[in-house]
Amino acid sequence: MEHEAKNFSSILVQAIKAQGLTTEKLAALSGVSDRFLESLVEEKFDSLPAEPYVRGYLLKIAEVLGLDGEALWAEYLKDNDLIKRAGRGDEFPKNRFALPKINVKFVLLGILIVALAAFLFLRLPLFSSGKALELMNPREDSTIVGGRNFTLEGRIDSVYALSVNGERIYPDENGNFEKNVELQEGFNTFVFTFKKALGKEQTLTKQIFYQPVVQTETQ
Known part of the structure; x- marks a missing residue:
């Protein structure tokens, strides 16, 4: 497992050197913080953000380094116990100011029921006269x-x-x-x-x- 983590890091380090870059230059070109890059290179996976963020950053890094982004992401995921414990279903944090989703069908059904009740209330005297x-x-x-x-x-x-x-x-x-x-x-x-x-x-x-x-x- 440790070997696989080093394998990912070694792929990343070799690609950086092949492009004649440093982590600082790669951070500037990719827009990914050098702190994140250092965590990848030094195998400090416990300090990385949630999985969706990591994937997005790796795709940016791969684009600058001329690598296959999905292949790099797959290499990162291989037998990574830390990710397994964290869960593969992580999602981006939800905006607490975002409005909840409204089921249009239920809204329309509610309006129809209210309108029907109002109609029956107003017309009931005629029906029962x-x-x-x-x-x-x-x-x-x-x-x-x-x-x-x-x-x-x-x-x-x-x-x-x-x-x-x-x-x-x-x-x-x-x-x-x-x-x-x-x-x-x-x-x-x-x-x-x-x-x-x-x-x-x-x-x-x-x-x-x-x-x-x-x-x-x-x-």
């Missing part, structure tokens, strides 16, 4: 009756407030309600208004046509 108020009398939008007195009957969900032609109606605990009205001859319009505490107001209109029954005298 058929169940919120149910009229048993009158059932049809237009009804013809022959009597003056008429009873409005129905059921409403307990979360809704109800009024008929502006008059508040109070259903029983089951939501059932009745209201007796006196009809005028002809068309009578009844507007049922119902809304939640924080919801949109909704209306349902019914018309009752009152046509008095004409009594015919029998001879």
Whole structure:
């Protein structure tokens, strides 16, 4: 193992001499500090930086010396116990000021869910209006009756407030309600208004046509 480390160092020293350089001149030409070069030449591998940095420096040194950078790097890695203990998966230190990576798919999914929830919240009264108020009398939008007195009957969900032609109606605990009205001859319009505490107001209109029954005298 020691022999292999010297073998790397001897390759480096011979290349430096072949180019007629010193470690100081090589440091100036390659941009690699002379302290790093001395650690390589003197086999002080424990004082070297992380593996990615070492590889980058060796490639620069090899370019100046006319050597194959990858081959020099491979020679450095041969049976190097120090590198094995340090781990071959070393990475460059992360910038602590860098923003974390954002998963765009999760962001878009979150926006979609929020938009859908908002849509359903705003439209829910319209979806449920058929169940919120149910009229048993009158059932049809237009009804013809022959009597003056008429009873409005129905059921409403307990979360809704109800009024008929502006008059508040109070259903029983089951939501059932009745209201007796006196009809005028002809068309009578009844507007049922119902809304939640924080919801949109909704209306349902019914018309009752009152046509008095004409009594015919029998001879």
